[in-house]
Amino acid sequence: RGSSCIRIECIFFSEFHPTLGPKITYQVPEEYISRELFDTVQVYIITKPELQNKLITVTAMGKKLIGCPVCIEHKKYSRNALLFNLGLVCDARTKTCALEPIVKKLSGYLTTLELESGFISNEESKQKLLPIMSTLLEELNATGACTLPIDESNTINLKLIEQRRDPLIVQEYDVPVFTQCKDHFIKSQWDLTTQQILAYIDGFRHIQKISAEADVELNLVRIAVQNLLYYGVVTLVSIFQYSNVYCTTPTVQSLIDDRSIQEECLNYVTKKGQKRACLRDVFQLYCGLTPGTTVRDLCSRYSQQLQRVDERRLIQYGLMKALIRRLQKYPVKVTRDERSRPPRLYTGCHSYDEICCKTGMSYKELDERLENDPNIIVCWK
Amino acid sequence: MYIHSSSFDLQGERKSMYKQSENSFFKRGEKTSPISVILVTSGSRGNKLLFRYPFQRVADCTSSLTTKQRSPYALNTTGDVLEDPDGDSREQTPLTDQQLVAGFSDIILATILATKSDMCGKKFELKIDNVRFVGHPTLLQHPHTIQVSKTDPSPKREMPTMILFSVVFALRANADPSVISCMHNLSRRIAIALQHEERRCQYLTREAKLMLAVQDEVTNMTETDGSPQSPFRQILPKCKLARDLKEAYDSLCTTGVVRLHINNWLEVSFCLPHKIHRVGGNHVPPEALERSLKAIRPYHALLLLDSEKALLAQLPLDCSPALVRLIKTCSAVKNLQQLAQDADLNLLQIFQIAAHLVYWGKAIIVYPLCENNVYMLSPHANISLYSPLAEAFGQQFPGHDLPSMLAKFSLPLSLSEFRNPLDASVQEAQLIQMVVWMLQRRLLIQLHTYVCLLVPPSEEEPGLLRDEELPLVARVGGRSLSTPSALSFGSPTSSDDMTLTSPSMDNSSAELLPGGDSPLNRRMTETLLASLTEHERQVILNIPAAQSPEDLRMFARLLHYFRGHHHLEEIMYNENMRRSQLKTLFDKFRSVLVVTNHEDPVISLFQSPLE
Numbered sequence: 001r002g003s004s005c006i007r008i009e010c011i012f013f014s015e016f017h018p019t020l021g022p023k024i025t026y027q028v029p030e031e032y033i034s035r036e037l038f039d040t041v042q043v044y045i046i047t048k049p050e051l052q053n054k055l056i057t058v059t060a061m062g063k064k065l066i067g068c069p070v071c072i073e074h075k076k077y078s079r080n081a082l083l084f085n086l087g088l089v090c091d092a093r094t095k096t097c098a099l100e101p102i103v104k105k106l107s108g109y110l111t112t113l114e115l116e117s118g119f120i121s122n123e124e125s126k127q128k129l130l131p132i133m134s135t136l137l138e139e140l141n142a143t144g145a146c147t148l149p150i151d152e153s154n155t156i157n158l159k160l161i162e163q164r165r166d167p168l169i170v171q172e173y174d175v176p177v178f179t180q181c182k183d184h185f186i187k188s189q190w191d192l193t194t195q196q197i198l199a200y201i202d203g204f205r206h207i208q209k210i211s212a213e214a215d216v217e218l219n220l221v222r223i224a225v226q227n228l229l230y231y232g233v234v235t236l237v238s239i240f241q242y243s244n245v246y247c248t249t250p251t252v253q254s255l256i257d258d259r260s261i262q263e264e265c266l267n268y269v270t271k272k273g274q275k276r277a278c279l280r281d282v283f284q285l286y287c288g289l290t291p292g293t294t295v296r297d298l299c300s301r302y303s304q305q306l307q308r309v310d311e312r313r314l315i316q317y318g319l320m321k322a323l324i325r326r327l328q329k330y331p332v333k334v335t336r337d338e339r340s341r342p343p344r345l346y347t348g349c350h351s352y353d354e355i356c357c358k359t360g361m362s363y364k365e366l367d368e369r370l371e372n373d374p375n376i377i378v379c380w381k
Numbered sequence: 382m383y384i385h386s387s388s389f390d391l392q393g394e395r396k397s398m399y400k401q402s403e404n405s406f407f408k409r410g411e412k413t414s415p416i417s418v419i420l421v422t423s424g425s426r427g428n429k430l431l432f433r434y435p436f437q438r439v440a441d442c443t444s445s446l447t448t449k450q451r452s453p454y455a456l457n458t459t460g461d462v463l464e465d466p467d468g469d470s471r472e473q474t475p476l477t478d479q480q481l482v483a484g485f486s487d488i489i490l491a492t493i494l495a496t497k498s499d500m501c502g503k504k505f506e507l508k509i510d511n512v513r514f515v516g517h518p519t520l521l522q523h524p525h526t527i528q529v530s531k532t533d534p535s536p537k538r539e540m541p542t543m544i545l546f547s548v549v550f551a552l553r554a555n556a557d558p559s560v561i562s563c564m565h566n567l568s569r570r571i572a573i574a575l576q577h578e579e580r581r582c583q584y585l586t587r588e589a590k591l592m593l594a595v596q597d598e599v600t601n602m603t604e605t606d607g608s609p610q611s612p613f614r615q616i617l618p619k620c621k622l623a624r625d626l627k628e629a630y631d632s633l634c635t636t637g638v639v640r641l642h643i644n645n646w647l648e649v650s651f652c653l654p655h656k657i658h659r660v661g662g663n664h665v666p667p668e669a670l671e672r673s674l675k676a677i678r679p680y681h682a683l684l685l686l687d688s689e690k691a692l693l694a695q696l697p698l699d700c701s702p703a704l705v706r707l708i709k710t711c712s713a714v715k716n717l718q719q720l721a722q723d724a725d726l727n728l729l730q731i732f733q734i735a736a737h738l739v740y741w742g743k744a745i746i747v748y749p750l751c752e753n754n755v756y757m758l759s760p761h762a763n764i765s766l767y768s769p770l771a772e773a774f775g776q777q778f779p780g781h782d783l784p785s786m787l788a789k790f791s792l793p794l795s796l797s798e799f800r801n802p803l804d805a806s807v808q809e810a811q812l813i814q815m816v817v818w819m820l821q822r823r824l825l826i827q828l829h830t831y832v833c834l835l836v837p838p839s840e841e842e843p844g845l846l847r848d849e850e851l852p853l854v855a856r857v858g859g860r861s862l863s864t865p866s867a868l869s870f871g872s873p874t875s876s877d878d879m880t881l882t883s884p885s886m887d888n889s890s891a892e893l894l895p896g897g898d899s900p901l902n903r904r905m906t907e908t909l910l911a912s913l914t915e916h917e918r919q920v921i922l923n924i925p926a927a928q929s930p931e932d933l934r935m936f937a938r939l940l941h942y943f944r945g946h947h948h949l950e951e952i953m954y955n956e957n958m959r960r961s962q963l964k965t966l967f968d969k970f971r972s973v974l975v976v977t978n979h980e981d982p983v984i985s986l987f988q989s990p991l992e
Contacts (some may be wrong), residue, residue: 042498044507050489052414057508060500090474250982253945256833280835280975288979291757291792332766332784348764350782377784381758 006098006160007139009063009089010131014038014045015120022046025126028133033089037061045069045085052106055100064090066099068107072114082121086110097163101213102140117151132156148294156346167229168236170207170222177203177316185233194224201225203316206239208357231297237319238326239353240312242296243328243363245327245380246289252323255283261321268317274308281305285314289324291380328353328381335375346376413560413655416512416625416635417482417551422589423495424543430491430622431592434609434627435479479513480550494549501545504565507696508554509653515561516549517569519576521585543579543586548572548626550633559667560655567629567639567651572644575622576599584644588622595619621645638742646695657742661846673986674736674746679718681727681984682749683711683735686821707734713817716749746984747820747952748827752797753960755828755978756816758790762824778815786815792829793978826985828978829948834940836917849876909937917973926969935962936970943974948981 008030014024023044027033027226036062038045042370047069057066067087067141073080086106090096102213113119120126132148136158139146144160170176178185178201187195193216200210207225211218238244262279270277285305290300299311328351333343345355356366370376420432471707494514496505501520506513548571550564552665579585599612616623632639637656641649654667685692685708692708703726708726721731738744748754763770764787774783789799800812819825910918927933942952949963967974 036499038384040499048489048492050486051493051509054510055508059504059506129947235781248977248979250985252977252978252979253831256835256945278838280837283833283835284975287975290978330764330765332788334766334782334784343766347766348768377788378791379758379764379788381760381762381764 006094006096006144007090008099009091011137012065012089012128013133014042014067014085014087015336016079018046018047018078018081023203026130026133027138028130033063034061037063041065041157045087046083049082055104057096057100059092062092064092064094064096066090066103068103070107070111072111077121080112082326084110084120091097095163098160102158102160105158106136106156109150109154113150116153119150162274164230164232167226170206170226170229171238172211172218172222173206173239173351173353174236175204175206175239176201176225176228177237177320179232179235179320191224193220197221197224198253201234203237204240204312206357235320238328239317240295240315240381242299243294244315245291245294246315246318246324247291247327249320249322249325252283252286252318255279255286255319255323260278265317265321269309270315271308271310277308282314283308285311286318286323289318291327330379330381331355331370331376332379333376335372346370348379396723411634412553412556413637413653415550415552415564416479417628418544418630419490419494419514419549419551420622420626421491421495421549422543422546424545425497428491428495429589429593430487430494431589432613432616432623432626433487433490434623434630436613436945445852448877449671468602481510481553485509485512494547495545496547498545505547505549513552513554513556513561514549515546515552515565515568517572518547519543519572520545521576521579537870540692543589546572546575546585546589548575557655557666563653563655563667564633567633567647567649570649570651571629573642574641574649577647578644585622591620592623610954612675624900652738652741652777654742668739669986673983674739676983677717677732677735677746678951678954678983679721679747680716680950681747682716683707683720684713684740684747684817684820685711685738685744687743691880696884701734703730704737707731711744713747713750713820745821748829748981748984750796750813750816753795755793755795756790756799756820756825757793757828759824759826762787762795770824774818777818781815787824789826790819813914826980829950829981830976830978831945831948832943832967833867833915833945833975834943834973835975835978836920841915902930906930906934906937909940912940921970921973924970924972932966932969935966939966945977 005172010027010029012027012033015024017023017025022038022045024033024038024104039228040060043059044051044056045065045067047056047073052069052071055066055068065087066089067082067085069085072082074082086103088096088099088323090099110120112119117125120129122344128150133152136146136156138155140160146156146158148156149208150156152210159208178341182198182201185198190198197210197214200214205213207221208226214221216224225234228337229236255265256262256279264285266276266282269282280306285298285302288302289295293301295311295315299306315324319326330348330351331346332348333346336343345358350358352363352366355361356363359366361369370378395585418434419430421428421430423429444960492507493507493509494516496518498520501518503517505516505518508514511967548568550568551565552561556619575585579586584697595616596612599615603610613623617627621644625643629639629641633653633656635656639651639653639655643649654670687695689708693705696704701753703724706724707720708725711720715723717731721728724731726734735744735746739746758764765771766784766785771783774786796813796816799816802807816825846986868982910921913921921927921936922933927936939952939956947955949960952963953960967976
């Protein structure tokens with residue numbers, strides 16, 4: 001994948017000159033940073049000691065400059081210290097988070113080079129910086145990655161990594177389902193745990209079950225799935241049972257509005273080996289899901305529409321695309337004796353899915369237990 | 382049905398909720414709260430940090446001065462970078478927000494936050510590792526004018542001159558861009574007020590002098606006593622500006638509503654929508670809020686979130702009389718159009734004031750309460766036994782508990798069904814109050830009926846989606862039935878595009894035409910049905926009900942609503958029809974219509990967070 005829309009406008013190398021003070025020694029392309037701009041921001045580029053080794057991003061005059069000031073102290077340098085900063089410049093509107101690790105790495109590389117062979121303090125070797133910076137600019141903008149040998153023992157390896165949102169916490173009663181066809185998955189790219197559990201991800205097994213059947217510790221499964229979630233490889237749905245209740249969301253209309261969703265849906269939910277189901281039947285089925293109606297009820301009421309439709313995949317697709325949502329049951333213990341302990345699970349915070357998973361009870365068992373308790377009411381949401 | 386808003390103290394509830402979790406807020410690193418507020422200036426005395434809040438603890442003061450030593454807050458030194466070839470800089474222990482900013486000494490903050498004068502008048506944004514600073518540096522005077530006039534014989538002024546100042550907020554680096562933008566906005570507003578007061582009576586210079594004097598005093602004391610103290614703690618009781626900044630910070634961290642009186646004279650008010658509009662643990666992005674507000678219809682209603690009295694008490698003395706009239710006249714059973722008539726304002730004004738109240742978290746948009754409204758428990762409702770809401774409900778309605786009431790709405794329940802409870806001991810009026818209470822706290826969502834035209838496919842090639850089978854929505858041009866798009870916050874628009882009467886005059890056809898099977902009516906019906914495919918037309922015409930010209934005409938007239946985007950109540954309003962008429966029509970043509978119930982996406986924003 002390319003470096004999703006980050007364009008580096010300029011790479012600059014700035015240092016503290018013993019007589020001239022802070023200046024830009026090299027920049028590619030030339031003359032990009034004006035005298036005016038540098039004057040305004042130099043305090044953030046060649047900095048006081050307190051700010052050294054920090055990633056600093058400053059926005060000024062329509063540009064964003066990202067750098068990491070370095071200071072190497074040694075008697076051999078005039079003024080006993082070498083101060084420099086290799087930074088990047090982008091347009092002020094760019095989201096530059098993904099560039100930060102690169103700037104940090106570059107500062108590390110240059111520091112190493114200086115400490116090992118005086119790469120920067122030596123006027124001759126310093127000149128090699130210019131072609132290095134040129135190559136960096138070109139390759140990072142083109143492919144988002146760059147590999148550059150500097151000398152016999154040092155190579156720069158850089159890659160722009162897309163920043164993604166933090167994934168949700170994966171619970172033991174969540175069910176992972178592949179967002180794309182499983183066959184597109186290259187097993188060997190992933191870690192061992194993920195490889196081990198892959199076969200068990202079928203869109204119906206929940207985390208606890210995957211852990212038990214794949215014989216992998218529960219937390220490892222959670223973390224592996226969370227990782228897959230982060231990369232958008234899977235999404236989470238809830239456990240499927242014929243006693244489940246669902247209802248439509250406003251998004252269900254997208255099945256009517258959006259041709260691509262229609263195609264995808266009809267292909268996904270049609271029973272294998274059957275002619276493709278028609279839109280009307282599928283839409284009627286989704287609209288047949290209402291509070292108080294179980295999947296079992298739906299099957300008996302809409303048996304004609306279900307001739308060519310797999311109800312499990314229908315529900316699965318509906319959840320993945322948020323056309324429908326699950327109504328979960330939450331028991332709440334509203335009255336109790338003064339002497340009895342306060343409820344731990346029947347507080348309205350834990351769904352049947354969660355309680356059954358944690359206690360090992362089946363839905364039916366939990367139902368029977370709670371139905372006979374006059375102090376407990378059940379909320380659906 | 383008359384609804385009396387009772388005196389619920391929503392603000393009080395919110396404040397008490399926050400007091401409990403205030404400590405955890407600071408530790409958890411709330412992404413919508415600032416970490417610190419800092420006031421810096423630049424002038425003839427150089428760059429100075431005048432005030433910062435929260436204060437550094439004394440221990441931090443000393444450690445930040447010695448930067449050569451390994452400070453606990455220092456991140457990677459050059460040595461560490463060598464060890465980790467990937468360049469991943471990971472802190473040893475995650476720092477709390479306070480530590481992140483406390484690690485910056487006063488001096489370094491003064492250097493980096495008091496910018497050069499050419500950065501003034503614009504947004505200032507600086508990110509250092511995990512902290513983001515945002516402000517609006519403001520010039521007090523042109524740098525050239527601080528020269529004493531050559532003709533002025535008086536001795537050089539002793540008072541140092543201030544060239545620029547900046548009120549800076551420190552945030553977590555990963556704060557949402559809209560939060561950063563809002564903080565900048567507040568910084569700018571405070572700056573405008575301070576600039577004004579400085580020009581009028583040198584307010585800022587005076588406060589700055591006080592602050593610096595206290596700082597000098599404390600430094601001297603430290604040198605003689607040897608016991609370090611925070612000068613900022615001493616500044617607070619002496620400087621109103623310091624107290625104002627502290628209050629701004631505290632408000633931003635809790636309620637999100639800031640009201641300051643700079644120099645006891647200029648009011649600066651500001652709200653952080655991210656704190657006010659929180660549903661299900663997430664904030665509602667301001668852009669989404671604005672989009673929703675623009676889609677409000679005249680048949681919606683405004684539900685106040687505070688009692689009338691409490692709301693009126695919060696308004697400034699010089700507020701608009703229209704606002705006061707609206708608050709006094711509005712009610713959950715009245716739609717905006719009726720409100721306009723009752724409050725003697727035009728509809729556009731009503732929309733603008735309503736949007737304003739909603740933006741400030743003082744009201745929400747609902748469908749007006751009536752018998753047939755169907756409500757259900759919101760998926761984001763907090764139904765916990767121990768929630769502050771449960772407690773508040775118990776206090777408001779003694780003898781009843783919230784979970785039991787909420788359980789009743791597990792299945793969709795209409796207001797009329799709810800009002801006939803099994804135990805007649807509960808007063809009818811109180812039941813309505815309970816529903817209003819629950820709506821105000823986003824515990825309930827309202828379900829509406831949506832209809833979609835879907836004709837059974839023809840026999841020849843079932844299952845194939847031919848181009849002709851594209852659903853109606855793709856073929857019928859969108860007729861916009863929305864409120865004026867010119868609605869935006871504070872900008873005046875012409876009221877030409879709004880009428881007080883029902884829009885059915887414009888959008889419904891055949892209203893004024895005589896009934897019966899006149900050739901004109903038949904032609905009209907044909908035209909309306911022309912957008913259908915041949916197959917669809919055939920199927921519809923074969924329905925027994927289609928034999929009645931009246932029914933067919935009504936069906937054809939309403940055809941453009943049958944794409945699942947207009948609910949029953951909207952059709953009723955636009956077409957001036959009764960619910961029973963519509964329901965009967967749907968029933969007659971049920972073989973080609975699919976009906977479903979769900980919340981109205983336009984106002985469901987106020988009940989559910991966005992993905």
